[in-house]
Structure formats: structure tokens, C-alpha cells
Amino acid sequence: MMGISVWQLLIILLIVVMLFGTKRLRGLGSDLGSAISGFRKSVSDGDSVTQTETVKQEIK
Known part of the structure; x- marks a missing residue:
């Protein structure tokens, strides 16, 4: 098949x-x-929230 x-x-x-x-x-x-930029921002915000929760759980 040709492109x-x-x-x-x-x-x-x-x-x-x-x-x-x-x-x-x-x-x-x-x-x-x-x-697309809004989606990327929400994904990066979700990642930072997840990392913050992980750090809080490790501290406890």
C-alpha cells in the first residue's frame, strides 16, 4: 500500500x-x-497533587 x-x-x-x-x-x-494546553496543565497538576500526597503518607 502506498503512502x-x-x-x-x-x-x-x-x-x-x-x-x-x-x-x-x-x-x-x-x-x-x-x-491541549489546558489538558497538559491538568495532568501536571494531578501529578503534583499525587506526589504531594505520597510525600505526606511517607512522613506519617
């Missing part, structure tokens, strides 16, 4: 831009970026 070539990706990108427009795609990209 997707660069030309096929460019054609798909062109079709997507024509369908949605650049402003809408930019908004979707920024929303996706903020969602």
Missing part, C-alpha cells in the same frame, strides 16, 4: 481551506491549542 504523497496532502489542504476558510481554521487551531 500519501506531498501533492495529495497539498490538494487536501487546499480543499479544506476552500470549505472552511482561513479565519475559521485559525479559530479552530487556537481552540485546539488552548484545549
